[in-house]
Amino acid sequence: MKAVYFASVRERIGLTEEEISPPAGVATVAELIGWLSARGEGYAAAFANAATIRAAIDRNHARPDSPIRAAREIAFFPPMTGG
């Protein structure tokens, strides 16, 4: 699946997007954040305050317990500040 990053998450990870292949045990958004956090310092910093990080699955808002296995694109970003 494709992971895409925005704003401070993008800056800390240093990528706008990447292909990821989490193992079968990683089933939810929260679990995927945990798995990504272990990939390196930038990831750990991006997700340090995991409770504030929002996610979208295939461009729809998702929750920490949303299942990710069918996702083609999963996005991570801080709380939105548009408008």
Place this chain on the structure above:
Amino acid sequence: MKAVYFASVRERIGLTEEEISPPAGVATVAELIGWLSARGEGYAAAFANAATIRAAIDRNHARPDSPIRAAREIAFFPPMTGG
């Protein structure tokens, strides 16, 4: 003092304004409405539903018990429908 009339009050009385000289016993807006109502059929019709009629004294909103003796101009009109 000058009495001025607007909208349905003006139409029923048939005047836009007139000089009036109510007797000394007529001290409030409500008493003036009572006194005017006795001046003829048009006045009686204009003030028939006295509870709905609004008044302004010298271009400020007044109440039924507002004193009228110092007024230069007193206006009568139905509830406003601007905006």
Place this chain on the structure above:
Amino acid sequence: MVAPTVRLCAGPFDAAREEALLLQGRTDIGALVCFTGLCRDEAGTLAALELEHYPGMAESEIAAIAADALTRWPLQGLTVLHRYGLIRPGEKIVLVAAAARHRGEAFAAAEFLMDYLKTRAPFWKKEHRADGREGGWVEAKASDDAAAERWQE
């Protein structure tokens, strides 16, 4: 202290121009709320509205309502225009434009202005019917009184 723009208009006004004037040269405004009230044709039955007003009091009452709004919210600009005379369907009757740093203040001030204009500004609407029959005076709405009352402490 902000000086509000208050104007009665005998003919059509240019709302876009008023909004542009409020913002012109400003880099401190975060939110602009503009309310425009328009004449509806009531499914084709209305030919025009005739707006009668109390000259002198209409201006001073709108100015008083605008001044009241400025004590309630920290506005950066405020414009109120109100037509009188004959108004055709599709034409604008009233414009309230409120500028502030944040949207909550601008929305609240614009709604307050409209609720108070409806119930306190001395204007009366008479209908001219499309079929030529005598139209009546528009009745005041209890819902407008209720809307105005929510601003009272």
Place this chain on the structure above:
Amino acid sequence: MVAPTVRLCAGPFDAAREEALLLQGRTDIGALVCFTGLCRDEAGTLAALELEHYPGMAESEIAAIAADALTRWPLQGLTVLHRYGLIRPGEKIVLVAAAARHRGEAFAAAEFLMDYLKTRAPFWKKEHRADGREGGWVEAKASDDAAAERWQE
């Protein structure tokens, strides 16, 4: 059913033109509420805002919020424009224009749109400081979350 106009803009937009388009040829609209959000210079400390967005989701999320508003209020027209990219102080960031027969519906719909845009549309603001120092990401406000929550049953 009304088809809302939703558009992302890479450069400045003409709010007056959008408002005129909403009203053009209409004699059934009684109330138009337009909200404009603008870039403030924060007392001269801000050189620009950079608005990052999630292409694809930004459009679909605004369209979903607009569709939600149309189920809540009987609107006669609805336009939402949102800028992205670099925005200078004094420039417009967002326009919400809601047309309805009565003012209560138009005001409510415009406030709802703004509250939901603030908390659900995928945009993020980064500050470019006037003194050349690195600016930060604008923090989300708890007050915006609270504003959005009041629309939930």
